[in-house]
Amino acid sequence: MTKKALKKQLKKQLKKAAKQAAKNKKAIKLLKKQLSAFEAKSMSYLERLFMSNVDYPIDDFGAIAYVDASYSDTGRFGSIGIVMLTRSEVIQYSEIPENLEECALTSTNHELLAAAKAIQMAKERHIKNLIIKHDNNSIAEVAKSHSVTKTSMEEWYKQVVMKHREKMSITFKKVKGHSKEYFNELADTLANKALKAERVKRANTPLFFSLGDKFQEALAKVKICG
Incomplete structure (x- = not known):
């Protein structure tokens, strides 16, 4: 999308907001500020918002969270x-995520953990209207009030959503995986980088460290080379 098209889009948004002046004066003020920022050529944040086709949260209590997860079957850990x-x-x-029971170590469970963490982050920021964008069906399906949970993790996640819905509007929107939607790809990148960093960390940690000092002392006395 060109800058000219972006500017046109902002003006269109401003015109639409002006019609609702009595209901949302803050929206008009914000859009005017955005238009000024565009003309000042400091639009990197807004450009990405429009390019990724998101529903921009224009009030103080709205937020959109893109969530994703990565999982290593061989290492039995995820991000x-x-x-x-x-x-x-x-x-x-x-x-x-650490201290998970063996049965909780699955790819889907890490997706649920990502959504639960996003809800916690929204609560800490006093968000009242949260949209969670995801590419895993379980995130929305398990959260339904009439859903039948199959595992203790699913039940825990469902209860987290239900509890926070008492004071927060939580909406789920499916995003097609690897669809080049900017912020969805960014969430995926963050998860992958964390997974790779943890894999390197574990690969460089000698196994005997977890066996205690006495083992290390005994190992030091062993002559490996004659």
């Missing part, structure tokens, strides 16, 4: 990646 858009910033987050 989560989250990109949260608020009115004024893009928050990037990644993590390697």
